[in-house]
Amino acid sequence: MNDSAEFQRSPSHFTDRITADGGDGWPVEPGRYRLVVSRACPWASRSLVVRRLLGLEDALPLAVADPVQDERSWRFTLDPDGRDPVLGIAFLSEAYHARDKEYDGGISVPAIVDVPSGKLVTNDYQRITLDLETEWRALHREGAPDLYPEALRDEIDDWMDRVYRDINNGVYVAGFAKRQEKYDAAYARLFARLDQVSEHLAGQRYLVGDTITEADVRLFTTLVRFDAVYHGHFKCNRNKLTEDRVLWAYARDLFQTPGFGDTVDFDHIKRHYYMVHEDINPTRIVPRGPDLRGWRTPHHREELGGRPFGDGTPPPPPPPEEVVQPL
Template sequence: MTDHGQRDSESNGNGNGESGDGNTEYGRKKFKRSRSHFADRVTADGTDGWPVEAGRYRLVVSRACPWASRALISRRLLGLEEALPLAVTDPIQDDRSWRFTLDPDDRDPVLGIRFLSEAYDARETGYPGGVSVPAIVDVPSGKLVTNDFQQITLDLATEWTALHRPDAPDLYPEPLRDEIDGVMDGVYRDVNNGVYRAGFATGQEEYEAAYTDVFRRLDMLSDRLAERRYLVGDHITEADIRLFTTLVRFDAVYHGHFKCNRNKLAEDRVLWGYVRDLYQTPGFGDTVDFDHIKRHYYLVHTGINPTGIVPAGPELSGWLTPHHREQLGGSPFGDATPPGPPPAAEMIPAAGHP
């Protein structure tokens, strides 16, 4: 949900304070994530006019964006690769929005557009807000359906069930939803969005308040995960997906670039083990591109990194080291099964992984 560059850091045009890279406001103002302007839903009964239909929609993401990464992981775990085809943007935006420069002729081969903003314009002419990812686009009309990063993954888990792969996990189990929602609320406010509040702060007091929130919440999460493998229940849920996408970027960008530098994640035994456990789980690490992540943050956020230097580190081999979290019990998918290998076209290039 990022809409960096001239518009902002990574916001998702949503404005929820997430880094979906779409709608964030910073600079002289206090960092604020805007609400998703396009909050239609794709549902089983088509209540909003967008029924679940295999192949009808295109999921547009940046692998650099943590908000888009949520949708990438959910889609993989649920086996929706064929039902919801993927479009991956260049990690570097310009002032015309996310670009399809990774594709031949710099155009998305299905939508036929060069910039994601064209799908936004097809939906609402002259829309003045940020252009963010993740975005679901209706292929027949070329119109944006939704950029609501908070709702997209919940709907993938609960509304797209007819198209899930056999034995797909229940990422948002009904008996645990209240607990999941409570955990996700704190994670969103203090961690997912907290690192942005720290990174784009324009005053010392504002920065220190965000910094305090980030590490207070991380300490609470470390305590929670010290004796349990996953955040809620005994297998992976939506709560783990939402925490993972920030933690996996922490040492590479948030520790230095966003000044969240009390300690590295690798220095917290519990959280480092937890995030490696998830990274090594099919559907998580195989969606992460560290090359895209670093180039996006360090090259797009010119106000924070005016030299445009992309750090050479950190060393990535540690992501594949044993985590021993299985000793806590539980299993990644409970009674479900892991997803198969990612489609060949979606494999992460060698530069992006350990």
């Protein structure tokens, strides 16, 4: 929050990249790194979806933090003895401080940690998925889709910029506003952009081209949280996702696509937002609704054509240890 009472997202502090040539000192190596996520976090969920679609589960093992962190940061209380079994740490902040013992900023996910040294490599959520799609190609599964095709990158980048500014981050600007006019402005930008996206998607199955791209991944992770938390908790309540015929069908289409819905944990999502944001929800009561069964209903988006994975194939089922409780 700044002096204008408007929410400002802090930039990622650690922006090293893991690349095929190791230009930043971190070469792509299977099994060397650990992806730390919370299934509650939309930014981390991007990396979960992309990792599944590309088949990087073995190459980039996963650590899942408790959705309810405390003042010491994201914690590994879901694991036996409250420690990540590979990194041996109880809190993600330990990897941040192994990298920079003087660091006193925020502890965010997704984060990639170097297992041999225990040091954080990057928390650059805007870059992590793009590098998984481009720099990690040698480790992609056979049949992995191209989520960031070179010929469409300008258009994908344009959509991602607009969606990030007004939707992905826009719900937070509205939800954490401290003055009415700041909330009103964010609310107006959010729904103006959602209306534009809805109109665009009325005539085509995906945001860019006829296949799933990174742009769809980034929009999905906000839409899937919309009715469960953003509509009420963040006061983004002009209408629910389920009340927009196009966006609701689009979101269901993606949710039912392997690699999307099988990474979503609504229990983690709801407990995080309603229990952690005590300034917004001081009682920490977690709502029972909404009814989630609609996510499995027919969407009919296939009538618009399109090929979800392009020339590729769907990912196989998730590893047993990563299966999320089904709806």
